[in-house]
Amino acid sequence: GAGVSQSPRYKVAKRGQDVALRCDPISGHVSLFWYQQALGQGPEFLTYFQNEAQLDKSGLPSDRFFAERPEGSVSTLKIQRTQQEDSAVYLCASSLVGGWDNEQFFGPGTRLTVL
């Protein structure tokens, strides 16, 4: 079956541009997570949705980062006025429900390069 998909797979932005990254979770998955993975590091949590409700945004590094999931399925992560330190791979993950024993399935990520 279809896994988590993300688009675009690669994005190059000039410093100061706004970008929007899309995540299509596995159909029927209630929980959706965004992570940021810098080169040579593990993924770091950004934000969490349960259906359309954003229940945790404690990992968003600044108010330039904004995420939404208006209909409880597709999610968009938006970064305004991109900076070089935003260059990273942005991973989306979904799980069936929110329990600790529910595996999170990761998408292939969007590799963002800010020049």
Next chain:
Amino acid sequence: RKEVEQDPGPFNVPEGATVAFNCTYSNSASQSFFWYRQDCRKEPKLLMSVYSSGNEDGRFTAQLNRASQYISLLIRDSKLSDSATYLCGLISGGYNKLIFGAGTRLAVHP
């Protein structure tokens, strides 16, 4: 101090070798523990969950030591295809967000 720490490696081992990785964590209230495998330029994929009693899946054995706050992964009879980065992950606190270490790189050579 980071919440989850791993030796970055790389661990260079010949085929057939046994290799072990450790991962230490600082939050004693951490609830669940996992090993993920990440191939170069790919997404992390769950390798195995780690249970208090220890668990085995083929050539892979995972252990949890709550007293010393570390988890381990043992790979027996290494294959070339085991070459990857192994991420230690845990869940602590609400909403089941995963907290990862920086990963340990394994390179298996002929």
